[in-house]
Amino acid sequence: MIMIAAIMSMVAAPGRAARAQTETRLANLTIKVWPEFDQPNVLVFYIGQAAGPSGETALAFTLPPGAAINAVAYQGADGNLLSNANYKQTGDLLTVTSPNGSFHIEFYDPALKFDNDARSYQSTWNSPYAVDQLDWYVQQPVGAGALALDPASSEEIVGEYDLFIQRVNAGSVAANSPQTLKVSYSKSDSQLSWDAIQQQAGTQPSASGSTPPASGDDAGQVTLLIVAAVAAVALGAAFTTYYVREVKGRSKVAKAVPPERFCAECGTQARPADKFCRKCGAKLKAG
Numbered sequence: 001m002i003m004i005a006a007i008m009s010m011v012a013a014p015g016r017a018a019r020a021q022t023e024t025r026l027a028n029l030t031i032k033v034w035p036e037f038d039q040p041n042v043l044v045f046y047i048g049q050a051a052g053p054s055g056e057t058a059l060a061f062t063l064p065p066g067a068a069i070n071a072v073a074y075q076g077a078d079g080n081l082l083s084n085a086n087y088k089q090t091g092d093l094l095t096v097t098s099p100n101g102s103f104h105i106e107f108y109d110p111a112l113k114f115d116n117d118a119r120s121y122q123s124t125w126n127s128p129y130a131v132d133q134l135d136w137y138v139q140q141p142v143g144a145g146a147l148a149l150d151p152a153s154s155e156e157i158v159g160e161y162d163l164f165i166q167r168v169n170a171g172s173v174a175a176n177s178p179q180t181l182k183v184s185y186s187k188s189d190s191q192l193s194w195d196a197i198q199q200q201a202g203t204q205p206s207a208s209g210s211t212p213p214a215s216g217d218d219a220g221q222v223t224l225l226i227v228a229a230v231a232a233v234a235l236g237a238a239f240t241t242y243y244v245r246e247v248k249g250r251s252k253v254a255k256a257v258p259p260e261r262f263c264a265e266c267g268t269q270a271r272p273a274d275k276f277c278r279k280c281g282a283k284l285k286a287g
Contacts (some may be wrong), residue, residue, distance in 0.1 A: 003227040011065055022260075024053075024057065025132070025175070026128050027050065027132050027133070028048050028132070028134075028193070029046065029047070029134045030045070030046075030135050031045065031047075031123065031136050032047070032138075033121070033136065033137070033139070033181070034193075035112055035138075035258040036144075037193045037194055038118075040112070040192070041110065041112050042110075042123075043070070044064075044105075046105040047103070047104050047105075049101055049103075049201070051101075052101070054099065054101055054270070055099075056097065057098050057100075057129065059096045059097075059098060062094075062126055063263055064123075064124070065139050066111075068107060068108045069105075069107050070106040070107055071278055072085050072087040072094075072103075072104070072105050073100060073105075073275075074100060074104065075102040075104065078103075080283075081275040083098075083283065089144045090097070106278075109121075118184070119167065119186065119187055120183065121178060121182075121183045122182045124180045124183050125179045126178040127175070130131040130174055130175040134170040134172070135169055137167050138153070138183055140166070140185065141163075141187060141193050143189055144187040146186045148184050148185065149151075149181060150182040153166035153168050153182070161189070163193065177284055231233070241272065261274075261284060263277040264284075270284050
């Protein structure tokens, strides 16, 4: 009996060692923080890939209290997001089964704090998984100013909606090592970024009305107005040239306003970057 027990112990030991070597860790993790985007709270993204061979992977994430899931997906072989990832939310715990170890999770966090024009938010990543590379991306809301991050950002870029984004490179993170990002900014109105983007996309130049001919002093006044208008147009053109070269030039490619798209299953309007419906999860047709 002693010999049998010893043999069983020798057989079991390599198995335990193998499981220890294959403990789940994340090769990369991107956390996007979009305050006041399409709701008066914070839209948060967890996007990443488990390390090691691609295969079915069970993952668990601790979400902030009161978080509302918006989408759970994984990336297919063609690079498109597929929304049929199996997941379950129990309280603040989200469990996901990814066929290939990739994940794309979106949720709304109600923890945005308002103090008159001052806004503040704190995001914490707390996980049993080690992360080889963690990056935070914080999008500045339309009409906001004085965006400040703690830790401080290492880079500023222009995002897909032509909104400024600050990146924080957190590097590698050990398992069970909480990482916190503090966000603060000022904003004097309650307009959501998505509403402003839609309004900008729908703005059309107004048709100019006809003006009756003028004579005498009126004609001179009209001439002065025309000169002033021409000067204003020239000044506007100069400003536009500067803006395109100095500000929008930070973006690699200037993005045209995409056509509106709607889900064929439920009719929900899709955002330009969406690959699947945010309401029913159906895959969207390319725009």
